[in-house]
Amino acid sequence: MRISKLYLLMALASCGHVFASDLALVPWAPSLNAEAIAFLPNATERLAASPRDGLQLLDSKGAELARFKGNFTGLDTRAAGAQVLVASLDNDRQQALxxxxxxxxxxxxxPLYLPTRDYPVNGLCLYRDAAANLFVFLVGEEGKGEQWLVGNGSTLMSEPQRVRGVPLPPSAQFCQVDDATQQLLVNEENVGWWAYPAHPEAEVKRTPVALFDNPKREAGAMALVPGGVVALDPKTAQLHLFQxxxxxWVEHASLTLPGLKEPEQLSINGQHVLVRDDDTGKLYQGTLNWQAKPVTVEPVLPEVAAVRQTDPVGRQGDAADDPAIWIHPKQPERSRVLGTNKKQGLLAYDLDGKLLQELAVGRLNNVDVRPNFKLGAQTVDLAVASNRDHNSLSLxxxxxxxxxxxEAGEVPTPLKEIYGICLFQPASGELYAIANGKDGTFLQYRLSAPDGRVQGELVRQFKVDSQPEGCVADDQRQRLFIGEEDVGVWTVDARADQPATLTSVIKVGPQLHADVEGLALYQSHERDYLVISSQGNDSYLVVDAEPPFAIHGAFRVGLNATAGIDGASETDGLEVTAINLGGPWSKGMLVVQDGRKRMPEQTQNFKFVPWADVTRALKLP
Structure with a gap:
């Protein structure tokens, strides 16, 4: 049985040994003048970018099949049905196209041109997410990087949209994105190669692929291969295979490029390799015979898009936190979304997200709403929020x-660090506020205002072992759901005269990722669901609100390219209603806090999602 040399090298590398071997190279298209080269996806044709000859489509022997005139460097491609989408840099216009x-x-x-940037662009690469949105990353000088939305599916947008800035290494020039693992790979010339999360809603962080402290080494171009990446070291004229x-990231093998003095460009398609020697300007091709171990890829969660978003909050940093929905008793389309700004106070928005009211009362964390509260001789609806300035309930x-x-008053609490709050209103009509502190303590207050002054009577106290926050009461079943951030979700009897016996709904694990944050109930005539913010993986889990609490799946809130609304991530609080609020909200509305506002980058806000889209995405009964 014949075993390829490189496959044997990889087997030895898995034992901790990396050996170098020569890659046999032969000249390709000797008359071609190209600064960048790339294979067409799933095809034998190639692309070349040249300052003199423009963009060229070539056959496997280097004969020109088509040309787009201009002065170009840099190349990346993505298949788009029968078409191929090509990204390059137009040197004359100093723009990406x-x-x-x-x-x-x-x-x-x-061509579709990105706007001229205020920095030199050294390189670019394409990325397609699970929802078929197409992005381009720009790699600029002095660590400047950007992500732009440029299309969806096989269609390019008429106007690209800047999604976010990405801080990159100061000497970066090359990048590649692995769509399957959603990783942006970037070089840092004198240091090594890095991996960044590519998804626009991901946290900006980086993981080393390979780093070195050796002046005889250099980090250059990269090419993706199944299960890994091949990185070029121009100084040693070697290819390094990482997985x-x-x-x-682990290096599995190393290949020397004999006869090349300054290899700069690299492209790989299956087993075929193209590389350019900058010393001579010549191109060479070779064949890789290697097999990579399959890489585990996280399952792709379905996405829904927000169709409205609120104005950004008026404070920087981690400010927006928890929403509530107030239902207008006669005109549901005039309902409002309340939101806390934990650096400012309480905010009120209309159903299009426009800010209507701003009450600067202090650092409010969570908020909840119930109707028909007797405030002296008046009947009002009541919003209650946890006030971290005073460790109190703000009404x-x-x-x-x-x-x-x-403002309707304040109820002091003995909590040292008040955190979450939810309201409970049984059929008998009295109103309870359940507040929790960071030490796990829950305090249940009966709220009343017989003479117009709000007062709270402590009627029950219980505790969980670690930090809670989110909670929501099922008024009909007199049941309280509470979230313990690193543990999971519990249910407990909401009645003040009953023991607080905790029953597990779901534990943190494969489907629910810590931190467990916002909780909300979707209650209709047909079915009741509990919606949970699974902050650790930027998703939302839907489970039955009745035992045995069957899991219906998780989804994410992705970007809405048409409306220019980014997705949601790092969500703290959320709220949902099944009430028909008109327009897109005929089956109800989901509101989620967005911890990372993109497109454009602004302070945090809240996203509004039609519940009908959640129903379709998860195929809810």
């Missing part, structure tokens, strides 16, 4: 006709 290519007709389409093993009356909020 996207252009479609029809290989069957050997023709280029109309991810959990959180770490607000809501005019049932106009929706206007007014």
């Amino acid at each position: 996207l252009i479609s290519l029809d290989p069957s007709r050997n023709s280029f389409g109309k 991810q093993n959990g959180e770490r 607000f009356s809501i005019d049932r006709t106009t929706g206007e909020l007014r």
